Amino acid sequence: MLTQEVCGSLGNFAGLNQLKLELNSLPAIDVGDYIAELPPEDQAITFRLLSKDQATSVFEYLPPEVREQLLGSLHRAEVCHIIEAMRPDDRAVLFEELPAGVVKRLLQQLSPPERQATATILGYAEGTTGRVMTTEYVRLRQGLSVEAALSKIRLSDRDKETIYYAYVTDDNRKLLQVVSLRQLLFSIPEVLIRDIASDRVIKTSTDTPQEETARLMKRYDLLALPVVDREDRLVGIVTIDDMVDILEEEATEDIQKLAGVSGGDEAALSPPYITLRKRLPWLLANIVLYIGAASAIAPFQHVISVLPVISVIMPIMANSSGNVAFQVLSVTVRGLGVGEVTPKDTWQVLRKEVLAGMGTAIALGISLSLLSLLWAHPTERWVAPVAGLVMVSNVLIAAVAGTFLPMALTRLKLDPALISGPLMTTMLDGVGFMLFLSMISLGVRISHFHV
């Protein structure tokens, strides 16, 4: 298989042995990154240099397109080994990416218990805890002694995701207690598990949203959490490493939704067409919504002809109230996201935002009034306090809506980030322009009347 050409790009045979040694001792994620950056023709050959264990670990870290290509170019037996040795939750993720036909063939080649585990995980809805749990964990009976439990752990499969917690169940797999390896090691060998294990088991369920499970683990500083089904039977565990990834993805989604990037997190290196698909619909929807805001201006074009300084003031007003909206939303949506506040705190948060908003409103109102004076002709100066007043009203609306709407959405079990910054600014512009131009138009009429 190793032609001169390949050796040329990978180095000579002596170098190849060195490379093999390196690849098998480096952390799997680093090897994954290395292989992903090789030219496609070298990827399969390099991958074959890995030991079976390392190959399985590295495979989990490769990008989807490299995985799919490798599955095509490896021998059937090699593929079988990797798929069989993968952890059920990682295998489920792989199967989601692959074409249905390939998945079906691969499922048939799995051993019955592994096939069962994968089918179970794939049976849970996307985004639920069932989808990220692993079915490999240590289970103990209450009547076991500490010594017997430690022996059982020692003799168990080395591939178990974690051995640092063991779960105590009855014959029907009903979850009763939890015990840490630390507790086992610090206990007298003859003591029974039931006497040292803790009865207060913090647990999650297969249908719990992944973020909620992750927040639970973060709150209680846990390394693993048992997952039960609707009948309270232990069916799997989730581990902190997967939960860290989920918390990070959730934060990315929060940031991007605030900025109007929709539908799951977008990677900085996604292909341009994915980027377009995630961003353009929002932009176009917003420009259509903006017809509403702009329609508030259109009927007043005659006023603007008479008082063109308004056209200088309006963009500053829109820009400033938009900034306030983004600030309020970022704090509220993130606070809801990390569970720092819940809908029951609505009044408390509103009170704080309105108080802070009043300070902001007065400062921005005065600033806008002063700036308006800068560009106004002497006869136009009466416009300045009107602009200041509308600014005050816009800031207060932003404070109330930016707090209340995400809170209300959360109470309705909807995503608080549905109220994105762009949506809020469009709404604020519409209200602000309408108010401002109506007042100015009234002022113009009154002054004409006086003249």
Added chain:
Amino acid sequence: MLTQEVCGSLGNFAGLNQLKLELNSLPAIDVGDYIAELPPEDQAITFRLLSKDQATSVFEYLPPEVREQLLGSLHRAEVCHIIEAMRPDDRAVLFEELPAGVVKRLLQQLSPPERQATATILGYAEGTTGRVMTTEYVRLRQGLSVEAALSKIRLSDRDKETIYYAYVTDDNRKLLQVVSLRQLLFSIPEVLIRDIASDRVIKTSTDTPQEETARLMKRYDLLALPVVDREDRLVGIVTIDDMVDILEEEATEDIQKLAGVSGGDEAALSPPYITLRKRLPWLLANIVLYIGAASAIAPFQHVISVLPVISVIMPIMANSSGNVAFQVLSVTVRGLGVGEVTPKDTWQVLRKEVLAGMGTAIALGISLSLLSLLWAHPTERWVAPVAGLVMVSNVLIAAVAGTFLPMALTRLKLDPALISGPLMTTMLDGVGFMLFLSMISLGVRISHFHV
């Protein structure tokens, strides 16, 4: 101490015993939340119901103001016990909050090793890994057998932060190897530590920024990471639970900086004056900067008087290009934050954003042109394609600046989130208005010339 009045608010004596039992068996964080929400006069009394161990754990979860008050109302011996039993890193956090005089007194009451550990941690700069590490970890010699190592771990202090990793050092504490408890349990008792421990130790240093250390742990799925000093000597470890908190805080900061909330993360329930202090400077700075953008409009007021439809178009243009800027920034800044992209990927990300930007620019340009036709009088229709062209240019500027500026800041070792959304939108408005109005003004002059 328990007067009738107090008993009234806490329930009767029977209830008190029940409460005591509950408080000592619940997770410390839940008890902390419970005490924090009690009226201040009940907090110290309730806290006294806790066992010594539970009291120490709960104390770490109380909000700063409750902690400080408790320290004042507890007996000297009780305070000593809690402070002595705290983990050095948590103690350092507490000392940062307290007045210097109190800290000095408390430090004097600590045992010499604990005082030393605290002084060491407080000696590192804020935000560095040294500040969040713990000095309690398991250290082994290479010549020890697995059996002896396990005995050592069993006999060690139960309060060690983690026993799931042990670190192998030489006599000068130079870090040589790492071994997990899992490896120890799965090894033959007579084997020497040097033969099973791993030589490839992933480690961090005391001056490494906390976020960088957290990213390292996330990348390699580690539960704990050794921290070395400049001479490569082991001085502490950091654990995943603290790192999860750091990743979350960093994400919150990213979101809030994008929205123009400055200086560390703001909690949804911060007092209004803190909120004002964090948000108002940005808003005022921005309104001052906006003088630049508005100055682009002011000289063209006569053109607007003649063609008032422009005043309808400009806000749509500003709003849409602002949205594009927020989208691009959110993806780039977060990508840099999570380490998904680095400055060396600048050209690759730029290429993608420009390609996606061209699609966006064309779609938004056409939309704005069509909308402009909606409000334009027949004689003003020539304004529509001009608006579309400026929109195209604004989107492309947003794509390039939104990608390039954060990347360049990162390369200069500055925070990429310094380029906030508000800053970008102000800049884009200035450039867009200037371009649009110059072209329109030219158009007006040409048409006058023809007429």
